[in-house]
Amino acid sequence: MRRLFVIHESPWSERARWALDHHGLDYNTVGHLPLLGEWQLRRLLGRQKERITVPVLAADGSAYGDSWEIALYADRTGAREKLVPSSLEGEVRHWNQVADGGMGGVRPRVLARMLENPKSLDAQAPPFVPTWARALLRPTARLVVRHLQRKYQTRSDGIGTNGMQLRSALDTLREGLKGNKRYLLGQFTYADIAMATLLQGVLPVSDLYLRLPPAIRDVWTEESVARDYADLIAWRDDLYERHRKAS
Structure with missing residues (x-):
């Protein structure tokens, strides 16, 4: 059985x-614990010194180390319409890079807010930890968040450079959808998936598709940006309704 290592709320994992x-490919989901679980991913990927991130897919005797590689694997293995058609690969890759650039403006804010929100730290505990014991693990959760800040060299500057980085990506998306387009490239592709999941860092999608604890939803939400880009939130929600099964 395929194993997909994820951080549940991460847009890349989604x-x-x-x-x-x-x-329609079957897989088992494995929740990744940052810092603690990296040794296992290094073993799977055969990377001892490179930075390790999730998602990681272990399938058919191989390991795939990011969401782009996993999408290409899914296209090779699955039988439905390709998400990265060969004729559009360059354009899809471009939109994937735009989404990654926008996420560079989201991650610093999310990590900084987690350090300020004890309940979001509690939500990082593994599922088997009882609710009453989660507060006891907050020092460990803070250690993990600070590790992620160092790993990605993030610095939160509120609505400064980080906010501009996100808004620039959203402006690019708005321009790409001009003319009331349903899809960025005329058909449903991985470009739409990448840009739709970028909006997770603005206003997370409904729990119908991705259930999040309230504290996690709070740290990922940026209300002022959500108001300014309500049209893109509506586009994302419509895309989910038509192309994503309820969880």
């Missing part, structure tokens, strides 16, 4: 799940 689900 991209990978969506690609596999689009093709």
Whole structure:
């Protein structure tokens, strides 16, 4: 059975799940614990010194180390319409890079807010930890968040450079959808998935598709940006309704 290592709320993990689900490929989901679980991913990927991130897919004797590689694997293995058609690969890759650039403006804010929100730290505990014991693990959760800040060299500057980085990506999306387009490239592709999941860092999608604890939803939400880009939120929600099964 395929194993998909994820951080549940991560937009990159959602991209990978969506690609596999689009093709109806079965897999077991494994929740990744940052810092603690990296040794296992290094063993799977054969990377001892490179930075390790999730999602990671272990399938058919191989390991795939990011959501783009996983989407290409899903296209090769599945039988449904390709998410990265060969004729559009360059354009899809471009939109994937735009989404990654926008996420560069989201991650610093999310990590900084987690350090300020004890309940969001509690939500990082593994599922088997009882609710009453989660507060006892907050020092460990803070250690993990600070590790992620160092790993990605993030610095939160509120609505400064980080906010501009996100808004620039959203402006690019708005321009790409001009003319009331349903899809960025005339058909449903991984470009739409990448940009739709970027909006997770503005206003997370409904719990119908991705259930989040309230504290996690709070740290991922940026209300002022959500108001300014309500049209893109509506586009994302429509895309989910038509192309994503309820969880």
